[in-house]
Structures are given as C-alpha cells and as structure tokens.
Amino acid sequence: MTISYRPWQEGDEVAVYAALGDPDTPQSALDRPLLGPAATDPWRRCLVAVEDGAVLGAGAVSEARLHPTRLWLYVEVAADHRRRGVGTELVRRLRQEGSPSGVTALRSRYTGDATAAAGFAASLAMTPIQQSMIVRIRAGALPEPVFGPAGPVLEDLATGSVELTKLVAAYYDAVHASWDPAEMTLGRAQDLLLAPQTGAHGAVVLRDRAGELGGKVLAFAVSYPPPAAEDAAPAGDTELLVGYDTTLANSRARAAVRQLLAMTAARYPVQIEVDEVMTPVAGVVDALVREEQAEVVTETTLVATEGS
Structure with a gap:
C-alpha cells in the first residue's frame, strides 16, 4: 500500500484522534491540540499520513508569538505504524511549508520515559536545550x-x-x-x-x-x-x-x-x-x-x- 500525505481536512479531528488513541504521555496530552486545520495567526500547518483510507499519524508546525525564534513541532504516529518512516516523512514535508517569518529552527519536547520520542528527536538532529520537571x-x-x-x-x-x-x-x-x-x-x-x-x-x-x-x-x-x-x-x-x-x-x-x-x-x-x-x-x-x-x-x- 502507498502512504499519502495531505493537509488536515474536515473530519480529521475524529479520525486522527481515533487512530492515535489516548495520549500516552503528559506532554502528548498538552501538545496534541497543535494538530488541526491550517491557520494564519499564529501560522500553522498540519499534515496527515493516510494509507488505504486509514489514518497512520499526523504532524504540525506552528509559529509561536511568545517564542518567535523557533517553530513548535509536534508529530505523532499510531503505535502499530511506527518505525516505518512515517514520522520522518511528515517532518520533511512540514519543513517545506515555509513559515511567513522565515524561521526554520524547530522545538519540541518529550517526557523522560518516552524513549521512542527521544530517539526520534535525535534522528532529526534535535538536541536538548532545557530540562523541566x-x-x-x-x-x-x-x-x-x-x-x-x-x-x-x-x-x-x-x-x-x-x-x-x-x-x-x-x-x-x-x-x-x-x-x-x-x-x-x-x-x-x-x-x-x-x-x-x-x-x-x-x-x-x-x-x-x-x-x-x-x-x-x-x-x-x-x-x-x-x-x-x-x-x-x-x-x-x-x-x-x-x-x-x-x-x-x-x-x-x-x-x-x-x-x-x-x-x-x-x-x-x-x-x-x-x-x-x-x-x-x-x-x-x-x-x-x-x-x-x-x-x-x-x-x-x-x-x-x-x-x-
């Protein structure tokens, strides 16, 4: 089956959340609302990965008025479709969207026990900038x-x-x-x-x-x-x-x-x-x-x- 990537569309709030299930970390619960339709103020773009009509995952980037030097990034792939390159491809495509500010640096976060998220961040050349508890x-x-x-x-x-x-x-x-x-x-x-x-x-x-x-x-x-x-x-x-x-x-x-x-x-x-x-x-x-x-x-x- 071929995986396709498309912008967020009407009905995805139900389909994406059903595919992803309940947030598995506190930060997922806080950051998942970043997924949603395109917006201009602040600027946001979201893509959804689909295979044979089924949602595999989604990702979004957004400008942040409070912290304007980096874009917020959030990507989540359904547990049974991870390690297939879906998250990496979502990020690659999101980087091509181009924010109005011209900012390209990304920021994200994960909880201490989210080893998969830590490995994914490292694969994107993201390095720790702060520890919080x-x-x-x-x-x-x-x-x-x-x-x-x-x-x-x-x-x-x-x-x-x-x-x-x-x-x-x-x-x-x-x-x-x-x-x-x-x-x-x-x-x-x-x-x-x-x-x-x-x-x-x-x-x-x-x-x-x-x-x-x-x-x-x-x-x-x-x-x-x-x-x-x-x-x-x-x-x-x-x-x-x-x-x-x-x-x-x-x-x-x-x-x-x-x-x-x-x-x-x-x-x-x-x-x-x-x-x-x-x-x-x-x-x-x-x-x-x-x-x-x-x-x-x-x-x-x-x-x-x-x-x-």
Missing part, C-alpha cells in the same frame, strides 16, 4: 518561617494587578533569555498566566519589608487550584507558578523561594513546574526531593534544531 511538594515539607517586625513580609496581590503582571513578565523573559528567548508583554502575561480563564486564583509575594514602606518583592507565587470534582472536593493538588527577582544573588533568591514555599505549602500539598535554569527554585526543590519531602511527577526534555 513537575514536582509535588508535601504539605508542611518546610518549616514555616517566623518573620520579625522589620520584615520580610508576605502579602496578597490581585492576579490582575499591574505590579504582579510586570513581575511575571519580567521573570518569564529573564529565565528564558539564555535558551529560548521570549517576548512576554504585559498583555500576554495576563492572557497566558494570570487572567481568570487561565485558572489563576490568587497570588502572594514575599517582600523584604512592607509594601507601604517601599518593600521590594523577593519572590512570588500564583496559584491555580484544580477544578472541583462532582462531590465538590478538589480533584488534585493546587499548582503554583513560583518566581523570584532575577537580579538577586542566588543564595538570597533561594532563601526567598524557600520561605515562600514554606508558607504556600504549609497546609496542603502543591505542584510546581521548574526548569533547570531556574536555579534558586531548582535548588530548593532538588533538596526536598532528596529529603523525600517532594516527589517528581514527570520530567520533560525540551529539544531544538539549529536554524534561522
């Missing part, structure tokens, strides 16, 4: 700090506040600058991380002294509670976006993150995602994992090709 921190894993009258001070901030939005945008740009440059505007920080539709519920900041006294923010945390189950009980752990002032010395930033996590995880377990480049956060989390006060839920490798 999601970690569950036990309730009370860190002793709660006792703050004196002179500070530090823990304060609530509204997720829609200009101060928090500026903090999040600056932090995001800073921690991505060395490996995947970002263009995080205040509007994007709200739309992607802080607006109600993101699930953001509240935020706290740790200042060196009270805000009314001109206190400087040392670290911050934004919470994303899980949706309630049918019995109104939370269906999982609260997720936290944890950041810090990237101009601080590493030791001071780490101490601030540790104090903030001690307060936010005092009563209930939380989950946080941390990239290895976030050295102060990674240092605190790694120590908790070694002490068995936290556990790694999943590990992700981000990979990329060279190019313009």
Whole structure:
C-alpha cells in the first residue's frame, strides 16, 4: 500500500484522534491540540499520513508569538505504524511549508520515559536545550518561617494587578533569555498566566519589608487550584507558578523561594513546574526531593534544531 500525505481536512479531528488513541504521555496530552486545520495567526500547518483510507499519524508546525525564534513541532504516529518512516516523512514535508517569518529552527519536547520520542528527536538532529520537571511538594515539607517586625513580609496581590503582571513578565523573559528567548508583554502575561480563564486564583509575594514602606518583592507565587470534582472536593493538588527577582544573588533568591514555599505549602500539598535554569527554585526543590519531602511527577526534555 502507498502512504499519502495531505493537509488536515474536515473530519480529521475524529479520525486522527481515533487512530492515535489516548495520549500516552503528559506532554502528548498538552501538545496534541497543535494538530488541526491550517491557520494564519499564529501560522500553522498540519499534515496527515493516510494509507488505504486509514489514518497512520499526523504532524504540525506552528509559529509561536511568545517564542518567535523557533517553530513548535509536534508529530505523532499510531503505535502499530511506527518505525516505518512515517514520522520522518511528515517532518520533511512540514519543513517545506515555509513559515511567513522565515524561521526554520524547530522545538519540541518529550517526557523522560518516552524513549521512542527521544530517539526520534535525535534522528532529526534535535538536541536538548532545557530540562523541566513537575514536582509535588508535601504539605508542611518546610518549616514555616517566623518573620520579625522589620520584615520580610508576605502579602496578597490581585492576579490582575499591574505590579504582579510586570513581575511575571519580567521573570518569564529573564529565565528564558539564555535558551529560548521570549517576548512576554504585559498583555500576554495576563492572557497566558494570570487572567481568570487561565485558572489563576490568587497570588502572594514575599517582600523584604512592607509594601507601604517601599518593600521590594523577593519572590512570588500564583496559584491555580484544580477544578472541583462532582462531590465538590478538589480533584488534585493546587499548582503554583513560583518566581523570584532575577537580579538577586542566588543564595538570597533561594532563601526567598524557600520561605515562600514554606508558607504556600504549609497546609496542603502543591505542584510546581521548574526548569533547570531556574536555579534558586531548582535548588530548593532538588533538596526536598532528596529529603523525600517532594516527589517528581514527570520530567520533560525540551529539544531544538539549529536554524534561522
């Protein structure tokens, strides 16, 4: 039988998802929605591999407004049709599509136990650019700090506040600058991380002294509670976006993150995602994992090709 490759068409959402089955890794669940019809803003192209009327797999490339130096790539082939060159041919054809920006470098990601995906990425000359992990921190894993009258001070901030939005945008740009440059505007920080539709519920900041006294923010945390189950009980752990002032010395930033996590995880377990480049956060989390006060839920490798 001859394998043909065609653009995504009406009805493929059902056919492709039926052929691929349930996502077999957390990253597949997050990235599979990239498969879909062609789009212009942001630019996206998707191809579907078909043999004798049956879908074998699909792949897509997309520009990313937030990280414009690389195209996102996602390819998935049905389990019983792998190792036939289908994924490689999908990528070859997608590379010929040509994005309006002229960007040709690709980025993708896979979880630590996805050995097939790791091998496929290597065959495409994609190399690791970052390691990331999601970690569950036990309730009370860190002793709660006792703050004196002179500070530090823990304060609530509204997720829609200009101060928090500026903090999040600056932090995001800073921690991505060395490996995947970002263009995080205040509007994007709200739309992607802080607006109600993101699930953001509240935020706290740790200042060196009270805000009314001109206190400087040392670290911050934004919470994303899980949706309630049918019995109104939370269906999982609260997720936290944890950041810090990237101009601080590493030791001071780490101490601030540790104090903030001690307060936010005092009563209930939380989950946080941390990239290895976030050295102060990674240092605190790694120590908790070694002490068995936290556990790694999943590990992700981000990979990329060279190019313009």
